[in-house]
Amino acid sequence: AQKVTQAQTEISVVEKEDVTLDCVYETRDTTYYLFWYKQPPSGELVFLIRRNSFDEQNEISGRYSWNFQKSTSSFNFTITASQVVDSAVYFCAPYGNNRLAFGKGNQVVVIP
């Protein structure tokens, strides 16, 4: 069975601090893709980044960076120098078995 775990439910940071979100995906699949989505208070889901399971190199795109640790099936997603507009729920969503599954999400609150 596949299982997506986002352990931290709510994270509060002061503006300009970095915030790191963790996602653990347990699966028998050896290759897969994992996506991060942001859901602001307005409710729509916005695609942020994708990552495959066979590349452990860190990647950076603007203020977002992420890496994958194969040994623990752990995907870490970091927002650098957080801004108030980053306040949202962030979902880790692996794609497998022809469907996108979602973790419980991390509520990020950026305090001005």
Place this chain on the structure above:
Amino acid sequence: EADIYQTPRYLVIGTGKKITLECSQTMGHDKMYWYQQDPGMELHLIHYSYGVNSTEKGDLSSESTVSRIRTEHFPLTLESARPSHTSQYLCASKRTGGDTEAFFGQGTRLTVV
């Protein structure tokens, strides 16, 4: 910018009414999905489609039904709405391929009174 649209955005309806939530995409995506999300909770897959005339039930049991007669259109129907159906319903589409992201509509917030 995603070209996937859901109507209505908000709907308040009485118990026992039949409703159809509309979802359309203009990207030519084969795969389409319906998710249900209660406030502050994760998304649960209730229906998906691989293409025209293909529909499958998702992980969460739902009393709703779907159809896929045209590639761009994936409506969800509730024959008899109940208060337990009160939720947000999100439609998504994606191209075939594990590395392609899904695009989401703005959602329909349904309240059954």
